[in-house]
Amino acid sequence: MSTLPPPPGVSGVPAAPGAPPASLTPAVISMPPPPLPGQASTGGAVLQIPEGALVVVDRVSKWFGDLVAVSDVSFAVTAGVTALLGPNGAGKSTMLRMLCGLALPSSGTVSVMGKSPRKDPEIAAEIGLAPQQESVFGHSTALQFVRASAELQGVVNADTEARRVLGLVELDADETRRLPTYSKGMRQRVKLAQAIVHEPRVILLDEPLSGLDPRQRLHMVELFHRLGDEGRAVIVSSHVLEEVERFGSNVVVITQGRLAAQGDFREIRALMDHRPRRLRISSDAPRALAAALVGQPNVQGVRFDGERVEIDTDDIVSFSQSIASLSQAANARLYEVEPLDDDLESVFRYLVGR
């Protein structure tokens, strides 16, 4: 099990000369094979810790019996909004649980502001978590729930602060209804309120926009950015690519428990857009169309099953521009051009396999 020194700037350790800038390194990290249960991770990518990192994850793995949920993942997070992107079951929630100490890594280390969230309970004062589960304390009102959270966090004016954050998430603090009667969107906002009532430096939000209407989503995203601009690390998990686009530039992509990519969202988006694609083309003259497609510079492969044509292309843009004239030249009428790998899973598989 590897250990890291405290992040530069923590406990008076100065940043090393030539250390990366505060923003995350926009690099796709190549990952070593996952360690087997019982083995410590060895080798792999060397984690460079940016100055001012609030969260450092170093070669973290988590397994449950034979199931490897997270495998040898390393990344660091500074202030601002960071999206944790991955399909359902990718290991995002397990990672978030380890980030706040709810689960102990099977190997590797997690540190929040230089401390272990598992072994140092006091660091919970700097962590706020809005978990994914919808369950809330059944016999409490929103104010009672958030106020209790504030009290347990040592907030001096617990009632005042609870009312303030409920206002931030656009909920009425004087609402007398119990939490179970709240809509899913309202519960999401109550969970967010209890996560930020103590003004933590690290805020972990597990799929926080699910159940919110478009206006509330917009408001929440603005709030996340405001919290990030205040110097907090806001880590938001999501499996929706378009949602993540709104969170900001920093993205950590996890799929099948492994780190697929980390860095600037625009670069990762470009990778995704320029990946090889597979298309199915329906036409009234598929044989002629297939023959015309063979040998085109932007077509890597052509398959013909007697009815439809499937092609592989590494330049979807130029192919889209040329397919109409090609089919016209082949005297083929186009019915449909259907992408076969446009789902998020395919995108993630591509990122992992690069």
Add this chain to the structure above:
Amino acid sequence: MTSLEPRTPTVTAAKSIPTYFRLLLRGQLTRGRLFGLGVLGGISFLLAIVVRTAVESRDLEEVSVRLLSDYSIGLLIPLATLILGSPMIGDLVEDRLLVYLWLKPVPRWHLAVAAYAAVVATLLPVVIVPVLLTALITGFGPLIVPATVASILGVLAYSGIYLFLGARFTAGLWLGLLYLVLWENVLARFSNGMARLSLRSYLQTMLQRGTDVSIDLADRAAWASIVIPLAVAAFAVAMAAVTLATKDID
């Protein structure tokens, strides 16, 4: 906001435990559980009236002692503590609510102690009132003090055991029931040696101090009948705290 030094707020036990206590009681004291506790207490009351009216006076003392020993100590106390003790933390785990109480800058024992206090505070009146009524209705004054002390010790010890089982195991309720039925009421009744590992034996020893009626396997030392239940309670609550500190929270 530039400092990377984490804040370390002081949340004392005097502040956190009452908050935990309030939240836990509000969440776990459901109508169904209150009904179950009420039924157990009501049965005790009814049995006492039946004994008082149906049993001849020469047999009254022995039947009353048996009622307190077999129903109150053997069933009412362990079942009532099982109904509330096992789910006090166990339900939070099952409902995935524990995260809201766990992720706080306080030592884990605060939560364990608060949960224990919530169970005990609820159960003491629920258990002691029926036991006192049983002793009063059946008319044996000398039984009142030892029966009350045995009840308190029983609530303290069983609450700790079931709280720990609920916190540690997903099937804490069923393990608790298995322990109660199989160990306390069957295996531990086989021999004096096995009874030494049975809480019931120590509680019955305490009860026997108020009567000349002999209770089977209730011949523990007087000091042990007080110290052992208290030690079991303290150990179980400590184990619940260790579980909260070491177990993965969902």
